[in-house]
Amino acid sequence: MSPDKGMIRVAIDAMGGDFGPEPIIEGCIQAIDERRFQPILVGDREAILSFLPQYYLEQVEIVEAGDVIDMHDQATNALRRKDSSIYKAVELVREGKADAVVSAGHSGATMTLATLRIGRLPHISKPALATLMPNVNNAKTLVLDVGAVVECKPHNLYEFGVMGEVYAQEVMKISSPRVGLLANGEEESKGNELTKEAFPLMKKIPGFLGNVEGRDIFNGSVEVVVTDGFTGNILLKTSEGVADAIFTMMRQEIRKSLPAKIGALLMKKKVFARLKKQVDYAEYGGAPLLGVNGCAIVSHGSSNAKAIKNAIFQAINYSESNVNKKIEELLIRNNGAQD
Amino acid sequence: MSPDKGMIRVAIDAMGGDFGPEPIIEGCIQAIDERRFQPILVGDREAILSFLPQYYLEQVEIVEAGDVIDMHDQATNALRRKDSSIYKAVELVREGKADAVVSAGHSGATMTLATLRIGRLPHISKPALATLMPNVNNAKTLVLDVGAVVECKPHNLYEFGVMGEVYAQEVMKISSPRVGLLANGEEESKGNELTKEAFPLMKKIPGFLGNVEGRDIFNGSVEVVVTDGFTGNILLKTSEGVADAIFTMMRQEIRKSLPAKIGALLMKKKVFARLKKQVDYAEYGGAPLLGVNGCAIVSHGSSNAKAIKNAIFQAINYSESNVNKKIEELLIRNNGAQD
Numbered sequence: 001m002s003p004d005k006g007m008i009r010v011a012i013d014a015m016g017g018d019f020g021p022e023p024i025i026e027g028c029i030q031a032i033d034e035r036r037f038q039p040i041l042v043g044d045r046e047a048i049l050s051f052l053p054q055y056y057l058e059q060v061e062i063v064e065a066g067d068v069i070d071m072h073d074q075a076t077n078a079l080r081r082k083d084s085s086i087y088k089a090v091e092l093v094r095e096g097k098a099d100a101v102v103s104a105g106h107s108g109a110t111m112t113l114a115t116l117r118i119g120r121l122p123h124i125s126k127p128a129l130a131t132l133m134p135n136v137n138n139a140k141t142l143v144l145d146v147g148a149v150v151e152c153k154p155h156n157l158y159e160f161g162v163m164g165e166v167y168a169q170e171v172m173k174i175s176s177p178r179v180g181l182l183a184n185g186e187e188e189s190k191g192n193e194l195t196k197e198a199f200p201l202m203k204k205i206p207g208f209l210g211n212v213e214g215r216d217i218f219n220g221s222v223e224v225v226v227t228d229g230f231t232g233n234i235l236l237k238t239s240e241g242v243a244d245a246i247f248t249m250m251r252q253e254i255r256k257s258l259p260a261k262i263g264a265l266l267m268k269k270k271v272f273a274r275l276k277k278q279v280d281y282a283e284y285g286g287a288p289l290l291g292v293n294g295c296a297i298v299s300h301g302s303s304n305a306k307a308i309k310n311a312i313f314q315a316i317n318y319s320e321s322n323v324n325k326k327i328e329e330l331l332i333r334n335n336g337a338q339d
Numbered sequence: 340m341s342p343d344k345g346m347i348r349v350a351i352d353a354m355g356g357d358f359g360p361e362p363i364i365e366g367c368i369q370a371i372d373e374r375r376f377q378p379i380l381v382g383d384r385e386a387i388l389s390f391l392p393q394y395y396l397e398q399v400e401i402v403e404a405g406d407v408i409d410m411h412d413q414a415t416n417a418l419r420r421k422d423s424s425i426y427k428a429v430e431l432v433r434e435g436k437a438d439a440v441v442s443a444g445h446s447g448a449t450m451t452l453a454t455l456r457i458g459r460l461p462h463i464s465k466p467a468l469a470t471l472m473p474n475v476n477n478a479k480t481l482v483l484d485v486g487a488v489v490e491c492k493p494h495n496l497y498e499f500g501v502m503g504e505v506y507a508q509e510v511m512k513i514s515s516p517r518v519g520l521l522a523n524g525e526e527e528s529k530g531n532e533l534t535k536e537a538f539p540l541m542k543k544i545p546g547f548l549g550n551v552e553g554r555d556i557f558n559g560s561v562e563v564v565v566t567d568g569f570t571g572n573i574l575l576k577t578s579e580g581v582a583d584a585i586f587t588m589m590r591q592e593i594r595k596s597l598p599a600k601i602g603a604l605l606m607k608k609k610v611f612a613r614l615k616k617q618v619d620y621a622e623y624g625g626a627p628l629l630g631v632n633g634c635a636i637v638s639h640g641s642s643n644a645k646a647i648k649n650a651i652f653q654a655i656n657y658s659e660s661n662v663n664k665k666i667e668e669l670l671i672r673n674n675g676a677q678d
Contacts, residue, residue: 136587147523150531184486184572192489192569214573215580230531231570233523234553238574241554242581248475249617253610263605270596271603275588 011098014043015085016105027308075108100295100315114296127291137220152228158201164224177223180212285310350437353382354424355444366647414447439634439654453635466630476559491567497540503563516562519551624649
């Protein structure tokens with residue numbers, strides 16, 4: 001394998017994820033078939049080779065790692081588990097041997113390692129996990145933070161807003177994204193202590209339009225929604241829960257009636273399949289951890305091959321963009337404006 | 340009209356709500372047709388009479404109120420607007436002339452007035468707004484607080500848990516409700532400062548099963564979910580937003596294909612109508628404000644007649660139950676156990 005200059009190098013934690021290396025390597029293969037990049041699979045070499053067809057062998061680099069951090073391990077131990085696949089994958093970015101890291105493993109460990117080993121961007125106090133949620137405009141809304149910073153300070157929310165706006169511009173290619181602060185009402189007087197204190201800081205963000213409510217994530221009235229990691233995590237899981245419950249209730253009702261069964265069959269391909277595609281997280285890939293001095297994509301533990309493929313594409317798009325540089329520039333510009 | 344001893348007397352704010360008196364009076368009429376109770380309509384007598392058929396005139400009491408607090412007014416002014424329909428309706432409960440109050444008007448004003456004029460139950464620091472959400476077991480999950488107390492202390496969450504458990508037992512008739520504390524993960528170590536401090540207090544609640552996540556509201560694994568009013572309000576509006584978005588996306592896809600249109604027609608009555616019934620807030624009526632020394636039901640501003648009817652039924656069921664007495668008893672028992 002001869003390294004190709006200018007190709008984005010993506011370190012992939014081959015061992016993380018609920019289903020072992022198989023869907024991860026399969027996702028990597030699908031990504032190779034569709035786009036040019038340099039994959040670096042990190043994990044147990046034998047396990048990786050058992051799932052990797054000969055044909056792809058010369059296109060991937062393999063980095064050996066003897067340990068795996070699993071879901072039941074404490075994130076705080078991650079720093080000591082230096083032979084783990086996620087530790088080694090993160091180190092490749094730190095050492096400049098990879099541009100991005102993708103992991104479907106222990107998300108707490110991934111976030112801890114990316115933050116502490118790769119390090120934060122200048123002027124960013126805490127990185128935020130950003131996720132895409134579908135809206136009725138057949139587009140996506142970026143929501144952050146969804147779980148990295150459970151206990152936030154007002155300036156954290158401000159930084160999240162800056163990072164979200166720049167990500168929407170540079171990676172999602174939305175020229176003037178609207179940024180909202182999630183609260184219990186749209187009026188400026190609404191909010192808890194945290195959001196009320198964050199509000200005046202948020203005004204420095206060019207696209208800031210004020211407080212938004214939970215429903216605005218889905219109705220297409222805003223492109224970026226800022227919240228603390230506790231609330232964001234709850235709203236993410238609530239949304240998944242509502243969608244699952246609606247589909248379950250629908251199946252329960254369809255089962256009870258023959259005309260409904262026929263109706264469902266007629267709607268299957270045209271409606272349900274497309275709807276599933278719109279709400280399926282596998283289509284989104286993973287959640288970028290914004291604010292690290294590099295690129296880290298955190299994927300769902302139960303990611304299938306398609307989710308991994310899309311997470312790799314996210315990592316490539318992120319690394320090809322100027323998002324980190326632009327975040328720094330906007331923060332410096334705003335700081336200057338303040339003085 | 341001769342007052343019937345033992346009949347529950349429900350004061351209904353006839354002027355509150357986005358659509359004026361019509362759906363409220365229509366809902367009251369539907370309630371009269373189905374159940375025995377004493378309705379007291381509070382508002383502009385002429386407006387009320389214009390929507391009330393002669394036949395019902397002798398079954399309802401009318402209390403004149405010359406003022407209406409609308410959605411754009413500040414809740415803090417509510418105490419001074421003594422001629423408003425909601426103020427007068429609340430006063431009827433305070434004076435013992437009604438057992439319960441139902442309002443689809445300004446919810447902040449209703450909560451402020453109910454809390455300050457009717458007063459709190461002994462041992463309750465702050466009342467909580469409790470709402471019912473559908474789950475896949477074809478049952479309901481009680482979520483509180485969804486907006487009364489934006490800035491909570493740990494003991495508020497504990498009290499919410501006690502009130503939720505007792506409401507589930509006494510009004511929802513669930514003998515052993517499971518009570519969960521909403522957090523960003525199920526492990527006891529998860530949560531923000533507030534929930535971590537509330538956790539040990541919550542252990543005094545008989546049905547407490549630990550932390551739960553957003554999706555547990557809908558999957559039937561818990562009957563009562565406790566959270567602060569900021570998070571609860573956001574999750575409520577997020578849930579409504581997800582459900583609306585799914586139905587909108589479905590309609591968008593159905594419109595694009597003839598077989599899908601036929602399929603949708605076949606599913607309309609059997610599936611969509613029933614599903615709508617399960618997720619439609621009109622079926623639930625309103626949200627009881629638990630912790631006031633009486634009964635106050637806060638209805639959605641856009642309530643239709645059916646929602647008002649169901650809110651009245653909720654008020655009757657609440658008033659017929661021992662929920663307030665049992666809340667006090669459980670709090671005293673727990674306090675005793677602590678000493």
